[in-house]
Amino acid sequence: MSASFASALNAARDAAGAQHYPQGTLYVVATPIGNLADTSLRALHVLQLADAVACEDTRHTQALLRAWGIDGKKTIAVHEHNEAQAAQAVVERLAAGERIAYASDAGTPAVSDPGARLVAAVRAAGHRVIPVPGASSVTAALSAAGAVAEGGAFVFAGFLPAKAGEREAAVAALSAEPRTVVLLEAPHRVEALAEALAPLAGRQVTVARELTKQFEQVETLACGSLSAWLKEDAQRTRGEFVLVLHPQAEAKPADEGQRVLAMLLAELPLKTAVKLAAEITGAPRNELYDAALRLKNGS
Known part of the structure; x- marks a missing residue:
């Protein structure tokens, strides 16, 4: 652990320690997506406070905890292959009054990573779930x-x-x-x-x-x-x-007007087609009229 994280743990206790952290609660903790410095002070405090940390990969999470100077923390594997069964073990711990943190390998859990079934099972059992927001790709x-x-x-x-x-x-x-x-x-x-x-x-x-x-x-x-x-x-x-x-670029009224105009001209008289195209698209009627004349003349 670097000296910077030693001071961060102290800062986490100072900044977040006075808040209420109910027992029998699952804390869904966002972890960095690459840069350790993106860890929030509240996340550090919750990870220190938790009785155990449920996680996608215990080896990866243990390495993160060591980097932050949080040693000896019990970890529970909860990943896509065992999530349904592991969720029940977490529910039993919550029923015993423990605080459990859940962290995926990177970023905010239960979005594209495992965790959604765990959260659903915890809620279904009547326990509270508190998000600890942070990094998200x-x-x-x-x-x-x-x-x-x-x-x-x-x-x-x-x-x-x-x-x-x-x-x-x-x-x-x-x-x-x-x-x-x-x-x-x-x-x-x-x-x-x-x-x-x-x-x-x-x-x-x-x-x-x-x-x-x-x-x-x-x-x-x-x-x-x-x-x-x-x-x-x-x-x-x-x-x-x-x-x-990115969003689809919106068609300009003039371009859309001429597209609609061309379809209407195939079925209607020129003036009627111009009038309807202007009403449908909001394009200027005089521009549509000039365009209709060009289309009629084949230019």
């Missing part, structure tokens, strides 16, 4: 992408299916989604995902690789260019990925 990538419009709407799609056909079908469904979409991907599948996103062509995507780590990289480019960008440098396919698919 999803919000970190969104904050650097500049892709969330006013109102803050986005869709978290997580990991797309591994099978090529199912992945392509998922991307086809996302192509009709007008909001920002957040995807996660592993290094061995990121090139396949890039190929699946290629049909979205000019739609922008921000690639966030190795967030908060030494070789962090955040780049924004067109979906149609993503495969080539990855192939330019072997380093670009390494690490964990968050991809932020």
Whole structure:
């Protein structure tokens, strides 16, 4: 443990120690996604206070605890292969009045990592669950992408299916989604995902690789260019990925007006088509009229 974490533990006790931490409660603790310094003071205090730490990988979590100077803490393995059974062991500890912290390998638990079934089982047994917020690759990538419009709407799609056909079908469904979409991907599948996103062509995507780590990289480019960008440098396919698919660009009223106008002209007289196109799209009627004349004249 470095001297900086020794002082951090003291600061954690000073900052968070006076708060109430009920017994018989599961504390869902966010851990860093790469940079140890992203640990919150409250997380440090809860991890010190907990009777045991349930975690995705006991070896990984023990290494984190040692780095923070939290030694001798009991750990309980709760991962995707044993979550249902391990949850019952946690529930029994909570019933005995223990405080249990749960941490996944990195970031906020129970989002794309294990933990959701554990939380559901704890709640079903009537015990309290308290989140201890912190690092999240999803919000970190969104904050650097500049892709969330006013109102803050986005869709978290997580990991797309591994099978090529199912992945392509998922991307086809996302192509009709007008909001920002957040995807996660592993290094061995990121090139396949890039190929699946290629049909979205000019739609922008921000690639966030190795967030908060030494070789962090955040780049924004067109979906149609993503495969080539990855192939330019072997380093670009390494690490964990968050991809932020930007919202679809809204059609300009004039462009949309002319598209609608062209369809109406095939069935209606010129003046009627212009009038309806203007009402439907809000495009200026005089511009639509000029466009209609050009279309009628074949220019």
